[in-house]
Amino acid sequence: MAAADDASRPFAGLSDVSISGDIPVEGDISVPVGSSRRDGDEYSTLDEPVKETILRDLRAVGNKFVHVLYPTRSSALLRDWDLWGPLLLCVALALLLQGGAADHDEQGGPQFAEVFVIIWFGSIIITLNSKLLGGTISFFQSLCVLGYCILPLTVAMAVCRLVLIGGSGTVSFAVRLAVVTASFGWSTFASTAFLGDSQPANRKALVVYPVFLFYFVIGWMILTFSPSQ
Structure with missing residues (x-):
């Protein structure tokens, strides 16, 4: 019977446990204001206005453009990778390459979709080649770098369009050759x-x-781009 009574009252012995007054039993679960503020500023954008989010992303893209124009062995372009800049440059370059004389030939010129395929497919092939050769960079980091480094060539395309407004003679070709060569080397x-x-x-x-x-x-x-007549 005694065993049955003990089984029916498994926690009966806890009433005899006493807690010393020297042991603190109170605690503080509040989060420090400073650390919460830092975490919110760095990671949380739920309460951020849409305008501020767009401006922050544009500033990030602009900073990466600066890194490409002044290239150094830095991890800034790899640490905070994105594909907004490469997409913007790809669209700009594809639009600038439209309206060429070759577009009206039988063979056709570089259409908008073709430029997209060349840039993105080429970037993917280079990335896969880098990974197969033992590269430590991630897939999207490589796409980010290759895409952002098209910036000098995009600027060269804009300059060539301006030069071609004055004609397409020997001087024009020499100027375009120098600009494209410099931008190619820079990229x-x-x-x-x-x-x-x-x-x-x-x-x-x-x-x-x-x-x-x-x-x-x-x-x-x-x-080789030439404007249509």
């Missing part, structure tokens, strides 16, 4: 400056060569 140098440290030392040449071809094809499309 290649900027991309390798960001991607160089993520590749094995003995395989960097195998990674740089596809990047060279990628920007060369884009530069060739810009150089």
